[in-house]
Amino acid sequence: MDQRNHHVDTESLVGVGLYTPAEAARLLRIPAGKIVRWLHGHAVKGKWYDSLWSPQVELGDGKTYLGFRDLMELRTADAFMQAGVSAIMIRRAIVEAQKFIDEERPLSTTRFVTDGRSIFLEIADQTGDAKLLDLFKQQYAFKRIVESSLKGVDFEGIAPIRxxxxxxxxxxxxxxxxxxxxxxxxxxxxxxxxxxxxxxxxxxxxxxxxxxxxxxxxxxxxxxxxxxxxxxx
Structure with missing residues (x-):
């Protein structure tokens, strides 16, 4: 099934999933406000920060909804943020990863486990952030972050399915x-x-x-x- 944005009725959400930010927050233990900001973008002191990606589900009622792939992507994004990676760098990594991985939400794929470290290393080198360069040069550190975020996940091909x-x-x-x-x-x-x-x-x-x-x-x-x-x- 196409995992990109779904402008659909609820019958077509079988295989996609449907969650409010509050439901996602309860499952992921990430504040609902953060989830909304990450998925829609937000302003801080007059500066606009783009969304990390667009929500998987759009029901046309002006409210925020998430799909299952959004949940899985948020788990990985949050794990990187907990390790000190900025949302801006994560967004850049997503954009770069999309060029190599045929997925709109690449962080939660098995391909990112193998290719994501080199993507982050290149971005960290471009920004000259010594701390992040050190983090991503350590293969075990990168592997620990990703594998912890994908713990308990079943995959079909490279994509998470449950x-x-x-x-x-x-x-x-x-x-x-x-x-x-x-x-x-x-x-x-x-x-x-x-x-x-x-x-x-x-x-x-x-x-x-x-x-x-x-x-x-x-x-x-x-x-x-x-x-x-x-x-x-």
């Missing part, structure tokens, strides 16, 4: 082919938020399991995941 945010053993998956990319308990396919809400309403995991006709273990996994998200907020 994410296990708590690890595969916890059986919670974010898959744009299922439930519009909302976190689900993978065996049952029920959204984790729905299972956790059923426990809150019914008073026990056993009651929630009966209502949704799923194993109690599936409910327990969903509740644990939702609790961890809430505690991290």
């Amino acid at each position: 994410w296990w945010p708590a690890g595969k053993n916890q059986k919670i998956v974010v898959d744009p082919e299922r439930s519009f990319g909302q976190p689900i308990e993978s065996d049952s396919g029920v959204p984790t938020a729905a299972l956790a809400a059923a426990v809150a309403a019914e008073g026990s995991a056993e009651a929630a399991a009966r209502i949704w006709q799923v194993p109690v273990q599936a409910v327990a996994r969903a509740v644990r995941f939702e609790s961890e998200l809430a505690n991290a907020a």
Whole structure:
């Protein structure tokens, strides 16, 4: 499926995913305001900073939405920013990477793991930033940043297709082919938020399991995941 911007109804979002900035913030642990600024650009002291890329989804109602590929790209962009790389340099790296990688969102591809370091090195050399040059000359440092941001991600070819945010053993998956990319308990396919809400309403995991006709273990996994998200907020 074409992963570029989708001006579509919700039926066509199967395989793309649909998230508000608040939902993305909850999953990624990146403030929603930052996400909006990175995707739409912003002004600081009269200076305009362009967006890192355009959001994957546009529903035509003036609101910001993200697709699954936006989530994956944001994880990598944020990992670089945490390491001290500026948003301006990340945007330049994206533009350069697009010339070599046939993806609008190249940071979250397997190709970027192998080619991204040389792209950043060239940009850092052009800017004369000694600190960043040192960071990107250290292959292990670059690899650590990228691999940590892509941890728990399944790929098809070079592109990410699903994410296990708590690890595969916890059986919670974010898959744009299922439930519009909302976190689900993978065996049952029920959204984790729905299972956790059923426990809150019914008073026990056993009651929630009966209502949704799923194993109690599936409910327990969903509740644990939702609790961890809430505690991290």
